[in-house]
Amino acid sequence: LDSTERIFQRWRKEWLVSEDTWGEAYEEALAHAQAEGKHETDVFLDQCAMHALEGRTILEAIREIVHTSCPYCRERLKYDSILLYDLLVSVISEVKFIEVKL
Numbered sequence: 001l002d003s004t005e006r007i008f009q010r011w012r013k014e015w016l017v018s019e020d021t022w023g024e025a026y027e028e029a030l031a032h033a034q035a036e037g038k039h040e041t042d043v044f045l046d047q048c049a050m051h052a053l054e055g056r057t058i059l060e061a062i063r064e065i066v067h068t069s070c071p072y073c074r075e076r077l078k079y080d081s082i083l084l085y086d087l088l089v090s091v092i093s094e095v096k097f098i099e100v101k102l
Helices: 002-011 019-036 038-066 071-101
Strands: none
Touching (some): 002 038, 002 071
């Protein structure tokens, strides 16, 4: 779980800091890319698609954590369940936001 959480921290978009401002931040980033031209817009949209795909990979890692058969790991999950839940909600929220925007 610790390594998945570190991957998540590196994965998060820096301009998607607060869910309250995601829409505005995305629109600003898209407008900036569009102002730079079609190529920059395509690059921005490709980066967003890749970000969503990477998020799906993190979700798969979380699924593997939950479905572990390791007795020690399952015992530890009892104590990390709130952290795991928060991580899951954060990743799903960001992935879905990006996917809807694409």
